[in-house]
Each structure stands twice: as structure tokens, then as C-alpha cells.
Amino acid sequence: MELSEHIKTANVEDVILKQPFHPPLKGTLCITSHHLLFSDRKEESSWQLLLLIRNIDAIEKSVENLFGYPSYTTKASQGKRPVGSSGTITIKCKDLLILQLEIPGMEECLNIASSIEALSTLESVKEMYPFFYRPSHLSLQGPWGLSSTEQYYKQTERLWDSWRVSKVNSDYSVCPSYPCAVIVPREVDDDMVVRAARFRQGGRFPVLSYCHHRNRMVIMRSSQPLTGANRKRCKEDELLLQAVLDGSELGYIVDLRSAQQAQQARMTGGGFESKTCYSHWKRLHRYHERGKMLQESLIKLVEACGDHSHSVDRWLSKLENSKWLSHVHSALSTAGLVAECLERDGHSVLVHGSEGTDSTLLVTSLAQLILDPASRTLSGFLCLLEREWIQAGHPFQQRCAHSAYSHARLKQECPSFLLLLDCTWQLWRQFPLALEFSEALLLRLAQEVYASEYGTFLCNSEQERCALGVKQNTHCLFQSLLRSGNGEQYLNPLYERTELAIWPSVHPQSLQLWTGLFLRWTEYAQNIVEAREELWSIVKEHRESAGLERNYYTLSTHCEPLTPFENLMDELTIL
């Protein structure tokens, strides 16, 4: 079925559009295979609304029959058609925007609604907009992605001694969700890797995630071992982990399940690394909520934020009840724990939960943000996302099929990536000078991951992307973010590189609701946007007066520690 067949009514005149911060507008609504467009036709060239249909999470329609009313009430429609009824469509987007369309004509309204319903839930990746997006300023010949495993290895000199790039997965047969190339200990050969992979769920054998620049200790990630009820062992898996330790006495396994859950996993063929078989590894259990529960937490939070009631008690109890901040708390805590193992105690860490595709990636990437100054730059952060989420096989398509408003039955939706962005925002709020990118970047990513013109977040793994030719037929978001001329909005004006680890406070008082995302479409967030503009203008004034080059000089020379501030001031960290 062609996409256009879903469209029964392509154009409706005299539609009234209501959106936050704007007065209602009257104009023409158009629907195309991938977009909803609206224009009041006053200024010919500009659209008042250009909405990716993929961005629509849920719609609600209500139709009113106006027959029996004198016809002059609809004179505004210039008598083009006999209109005696009208309908209202409420569009709830995945980026949490809510729009309302008042459409004259019941039939048109129902047609539009059914087209949106059909087009917003397309399952076939090939039909999605990134495969059709062909802006004139971008060429498909350009590079796709920022870096590959090989390039990363080449750039990271500290890996060369004891680590190597293995192409054992080049045909995705060893682990379907891993990329072709992964980094493993030098002394472990590919045969061993293959056997170790058979012992791990989904073949996700332990691979290198990060090597600490200070002491060469590493973060590894994998899925759970398949020990099962009768406590199977796998010599190769044990040797692989032994090789990771490389003579050091101790390593930590951070299991993202409770000890009890890990026990229970054995009944279904999973399990954990027992002390007897992995004698040099100490296991720590840190429970993380996952899957459906996390999605429901997001739904509850968004619902709470949409309740504009004035009762403080009700708000706090809803916020508490959503548990979202508790998830932020545990993610940052575990990441802090992993980082502390490396930095303070000088031990390597293996992180896994069950599948190793969600919380595992969350924890490893947050730990890197805490430890590694390179990952706190704009390009470094995007590289981190590419390495730890896209190449590492986070199933974006399954996880981000729906967002918080959808009425559809939950399948495999889970906002792990959104949780990462939230935790990153918390880091940025606590260390406003340490990250090179801005909140705007995080917000953009939060939007793009659910609905995008770019192919970056399509599919569930490298294998799928390869099969569908994503890299050949779509544009890359990360490339575009780095290249774009309006890069300034994604930069943090106060950025001051620090080589030190940034240790987040995880005291509940220190964690806040991410108003920029969850209250994005309220006036509350608007004032803060204004303040941020003010901040930019101050920094710009400074740069103008100082002259760019000299400014650069001063910025890069002032790295001496400063007198500590007397009081904790976070009045401006809301920016």
C-alpha cells in the first residue's frame, strides 16, 4: 500500500490551530505522507506548522454536529462546501507538545484523524521520512556517523598495548546486536570470543566500553551469563574476564539487578558470575528499573506535569508516585559507583544487567561523562552516544516507538535514552561549566530520538541498519549537528574544560525535575529561555569587547583553581 493511499483528504481550509504561546490561527491544513502542514497564507513562504507525523504520539478527536443551526454561522467558509458540522482534533506529540485543530466538516475531520493514525504508526523503516529527506545543502555522499570502532581504537593510544580490535562479528553471526568490530583483550583470540559469546545472552560477550585515561583501568559491558539452574560454566568467558584484569588483583562486576533477581534469572537460563568461578571479581548489585516499569514512570510523570492544578500537595505526591526522579537517582548513583571504582580505587569494572542493551549502556555512558573530559565536549558527547548507544545496539526502534501520551498497548517501549539525557542534564546543572554542549542539544536529541528527519536513530542494531542501507540512503544527525552553522545554540557559553572527574551529588535535594523537557511548553520554561538568551548576550558582549582571539587566549589560560565559594549557590543553575 502506497503511503499516499492513507490520505483521504489532503487539504482543509479554515482550520483553526491552537498551540502554546501563540494566539489561535486560522488557515489551511495539509497532510502529506510524512508531514502535517499548516499555513495562514498571509506570508506566502512560511509555514506556521511543519510537523513530522512520526512525532505524533496520540490523537483525540471529537465531532460536533451543527445541523439545525442557521447557516450563517459558517459563512466564514465562503460557501465552498455545505458545512454543518465540525470537529476538533487534539494532537499530542512525542516531544510533549499538544496542539489543537478545529476542522470544519465532520468528514474532513475524521479523514484527517484516520490518516494521522495510519501514518504515525508505520512499522516499515524503509517508508519512514529519513529515506525521503533530501535537503539541498546535504549530500548523501558525505560521511555517515562520526567514528567507527577501528577509528576509536586508532585514536586511543592507551589501548594499543593490551587491547585489539576483533572483527569476529563482521557478519553479525556471533552477536547480532553488536557492531562488526569490537575491542577485546589482546591475549584473547577470536575462537575464545566466539565461545564466550555463546555463554552470554544474545551473544553479548564482554567488550571494552571505556579505558580510563588516568590509570588504564577499564569499563567493560556485556549481557548476563547463561549459567542456568545447574550452574554451567564457560572457561573462555572466565579467561576473557581474567585477561581484562591483566595481572591486577581485583575487578568489580556491577550487576544492575538485585541479588534476588539475579538468583531468579537462573531459573530462566540466565544468571550471574559466581564467586567460585570468577574468583578475582567482586559482584555488586544495584537494582535498576527497566522496560515497562520505566515507560509507565514516564507516562505518570508527563501526566503529572500536564495537571495544571494549584495544589502543591497533589503535585508532590504525583511527582513522587511517578518514581522518575528515583530512576534518575539510581542511574547517577550507580554511574558514580562505577566511576569511583575506576578513579579512586583503581579497579576495572564489568557492567551488565540482563540483556545489556538498556541500563547497562546508561550506566557505562554516564560513568564516562563523569570521568572523561573528552566525552564532555560536543563532538565527544555525540561520539559517546554513537559508540555506546547506536553501535552498541540499543534497540531504538522498539524503545522509542511510542512516548508518554500513546494509548497503544505497551510492547517494548522504554525511555532509557531519555533517562540518559535527563541524567546528563542533572550533571550539566550541577557542573554548569564542565560540559561543552547546552541543554538545547539535549532537548533536540530528546526530540530526534522519537521522530527524526535523519537516519541516526533508525533500527535496532548495526546489522539492521546495514541490511536496510540506512547509511547509504539517509542523512546523519550527528554530522549535521556538528556541521550546522547554528552550532552556537548547542554550545554552552560558560564551558571551561576541566580534566578532573565531575562527581555528581546524588542527594535527593540535588536532583531536580528537568523543567526544560517536561515543562517545555509552559510559560514557566519560557522565562528561563529568556534568561538563557540574556546569558548568551553577556558572554557575547564580553567576547566582542575582548576580541575573539584574545578571549580564546584568556579562556584557555585560566585553569588555576579558584577560591572556593563560600556558599552553595545554585540560583542560576536552572539556566
Added chain:
Amino acid sequence: MEHVKTPKVENVRMIDRLTPRKSTVGTLYLSSTHTIFVENTEARKETWVLHSLVSNVERLPTNPSGSPLIIRCQNFQVYRLLIPQEKDCLDVQASLTRLSCPECYGELFCFFFNPNLKKDLREKAWGFIDLKAEFSRMGIPRNLWQLTEANHEYRLCDTYPSELFVPKSASPAVFVGSAKFRSRGRLPVLSYFHRDTSASICRSSQPLSGFSARSSDDEQMLQAIMKSNPVSEFMYVVDTRPKLNAMANRAVGKGYENEDHYTNIKLQFIGIENIHVMRNSQQKLIDVGDQASPSMSDFLWGLENSGWLKHIKAVLDAGIFIAKAVAEDGVSVLVHCSDGWDRTAQACSVASVLLDPYYRTIKGMMVLIEKDWVSFGHKFSHRYAHLDGDPKEVSPVMDQFLECVWQLMQQFPCAFEFNERFLIQLHTHMYSCQYGNFVGNCQKERRDLKLHERTHSLWPHLWENRAEYTNPLYRTNHSQTQGVLKPLTTAYCFKFWKGMYGRAEKSMGSNQSPADCLNAVREESQQLEEELSTHQERLAQLKEKKAPGERKTTNSLSERVRRPVPNECELGSPLDYFTTTTTTTTTERHPPSFTLPLEPAAPPKSGDPDALSACSDFESGVADLSSHSSSAGDDAKDPDSDEVVNTNA
């Protein structure tokens, strides 16, 4: 000094509860005014705590490592000490308990505090805030309002200032009669005049109406207030109490205005709870901030349970109602509660902040506090327990006003000239009695204490250091700065004030501050500009001279203001993500902060060796890590930013 039993205790340990590694050993000194802790490190870092700031001193049972002592301050800072000898601990506790509760005004610190100011300068300092000038700034039309001498020598009302503004149309007989009909003689007088609409905010105490009493003088007084706003046909009477409380007061001969007796008034109840409810609510809030390692749910639940933010919202709602009436409807408002010195002061001053951009400046905020709080007889010494007295009189009234301003700052980051630090300073000084401004309960009492001769004024001191209290985002011509503020009051707009209530743990205060950074950027730009102009001048000179030899221009980069780059020790020292129970220094045992509450203490199943190992494995992992000496070396350079409270020369 007679109350100091032990002036010096050695080998005292100052405990950091969140990061036990950061605890330090030092010597504790007790002076007649301060507790001073000097670290045994090279830097000899000092922590000063003013006795009058101490709210309570708690001693925990002695354990093998010593006697723990917890000093809680009224500005919500908490110091945890471990004193080797129990006897010393008892002495310190007894001394501090006595010293923190002076029995008469003469014992207050402000009478001893001497910043070496000459007499004439001291007098000038007391004239820094001039309320007469403030009333003329408001642009009060002389044909509608007049300054009355009726309260000269506090004859009319002993808790009011001596100078009062009343409607010109009200005769002395009317306002004297009105004063008789108001609780404690606090008659309706002008607090703020809004030039744009000619509407005004007046304040009073409750009328002595009971069930049926009326006073034609008081009725005429309100009529006169309404008439002084020529365009409006009615006025609001805002009773800031819950209606039920107001009705209960009728039984004791007080109450509220009967709408049948007063022509053209509209009565509005706002529902701010009384001082006792607020005191309990704040105590619950402090307990929330004081929890050692709460889970997110504990915290949010505690916050909800305290009801604090609900009360803050009620105060703000009152201000918004008044501001809207005055600015949008152009209707004058009379505000009262019971006595008209707590909730009334809150409501009037919040409304003023919303209405007038001047009160959002540093000077304006000082003026506002001087006007609505100090001069109108807010009972500072009772409310903030300056002296040992009735604990039922204590209540965080001003705290709530300051917090309302802070909540507004969160919504309008560019609208205020001052920053959070300014509010916190004000809060501390309200309690500390280092300066004479907030001593006593009304103007008359202050005059009798001769505060202007015997103590110093806070305002010039704050003004001199205003650079520290300036919000870098403030610009007089910014859209948020101008006109009337219209804040949202949706529940999610109200936040926990971490800067105020989250100060129990010093290791939490290690955030980077963008405000400081911005201020430094500004200063730096200025310097660069100056530098540029001197270079240009020199260049011009050189050109004139056509000097062939190139003179090297001096590079003064190194002299420039330092931008606040994060302190190495702040960033470089992790919190204890393993936070442990192995610290032997406290008797309190806290669960590790990074352990999730969801973590079940899985009981080992019998006959399952692996389960057993899983469990012990976990435990030993914790113990092992915490016993490790830090290898990252951050301990060595660990002089954490410490708060020096009121360091005095």
C-alpha cells in the same frame, strides 16, 4: 566570658556526614561571642560560628571514640563535632546552650560588635535608608494623603512608627477613633501607593467587631481610604487568615469587617495559616533536609508532608491577589490579619515586590524590609528568638517572605538585581543580631534601647559589598525587569530551596556557580575594555611620535580577574559513592547513600552455597572498598570549601 566553662578543647573532630573522608581534626575555642574551630592542617582553616546563631546543641551518647556534639544553627547549618573527653563535651554543651540564649538585650552581640567606625559615620550609616524619601519616591499626591504626627511619641499605637500616612480626608478624630476600634490600636495606614493607578495598599490589624460591634470612625476611615483613589468605586479588604480563624476571633470580640456596615468594601479571605502551623511546618522541612541519606521517595514525601511549599504558595497567592487588584483593577486594598504584623507584612511586601521594580533592586529590598517589617513593628526579637523567651512566639515569618522572593527569582531570573546570596545573608542577619537593625520588636523599643548610638547598621555594610550580591543577568531595561510581575502559581513552580535548607552537609556545597562565573566575565570585559583604550591611546601617541623602535606593550593578562574555574578539590574529590557504615567516628549508623532502598537484604537460602556467596560477596565488596586508602590522591589536596560564618575583624 563567665558562661564559658572550657575555652579550648583539643583534638576535636569535625565530621562530614556525607563524606566521612573529609572529616578534619582541630582545636575548638569558645570565645564570649563565637565558637571557633581551627583545623590542625597547614592552612589552619578557621570556622567561626556566632553564638547567637546557634539554635540548639545536642549531645549524643558517648562512644569509644568520643562524645558527639551536634550544633544546629538558625540558618540551617549543622556542625557535627566529636570531642574526645565526655567532660569537655558536657562543658561545651552547657556553655553553648547558655550563650546561645541571651537573657536580656544587653547580652546581644550587636552591643559588642565594633567595626571601628567613627561616630559620625555610624550616624550616617543609620540614615542610609530613609523612609521619608521612600514615601516621596512613591509619588504620593499631597492632596490625597497626608503625613500625620498623631503617633508622635507613640501615643496612638505603640507598635507603629511615629510617622504615618493617612488619607487627607480623614480627620484626626476619625483615625483616632479608628485606632480604638482596631486590635492594639493598629489603625489602617498607607503602606504602598501605586502611582500608575492611584490605588494604594493599606494595612491594619483586625477590627474589634466581635459579633455586632461597629465604629463609625473606622467605617469613615475605610471610606476615606477608598475615596483617596478617585476613580474606584469600591475597595478590597483582604483578610489573610483562613475564614474559619477569622470567625473564631469574633468570639473574643475581634474578627473582621461586616460588609453590611462598611459601604463599598469587598472582603476576601486568603487562608495563610498562623505562626504555630508555620513553625511546625518549617521544623518538618528542616528534618527533611537533615536526613542522612534519604531515598528520592523519602525526600519528596517529606517535602509534601511538611506542607511548607503549600504555605509559601498561600503567601504568594495573597501578594498576587493584592498586586492584581492594585495594578489591573486599580482598586485600593486594606490588608490585615490578626495583629497585622506577620501575615500582613508578608502579603504587603510580596505585593510590593510584584508591583514595583524598585523593590527588586538591592537598595529597594532594603527599603522594603525597613518599611514593611522593621518600622511597622514586626516582632523580630520574638519571632527569631533573639532572647530566651516564649518558644510559641517563634515563627519563620520573614523566612517565608524571603522564600517567596526566591521562588519569584526562579521564575524570573532576570528581574532581580540581587541574587540568592543576598537573601541568605539577610536571613542570617535577622537571626544573628550582629547589627542592631533587627533587634527589638517595634520602633519604640528600638528607640528606648538607643540602638542607633549603641549598635551599627547592616544596610551600608551590605551595600558596600553589593558586588557580591548582584545578579549578573539583571538589566534595568530587560522585559522581565519592567512593570508588574505576573508569576505562575501552578504547583510545579514551587521548589525546595536547596541553597537555604540544604546546607546541613558541607560536602554538598561543591557546585559550580554560573553566576559567579558571569560576574567575573563582566568584570573581565570591563578591564579588557579599559586596557584596550589605554593601548589605543598609546598607539596614537606612538604614531604621533613616529617612534621607529617597537616598544613591547605590557601584557597585563596575568593581572586580570580570574574566572571562577572550578576548584580542583571540589571537582576532584568524589562523594563517597560507597558511603559506608565503617566509619567509626559516629554512633549514628547510616545506610550507604548509594545503596538503593529497593535493594533487598537477600537472606541466604540454606543449602545454596552460591546464594550465600552472592550475599557475602556483596558485603565484603563494600567493606573492602571503603578500607582502601584513596589512590587517586585527592585526599591530599582536600581543603574543601568551608563556610566561615560571620568572620569578624
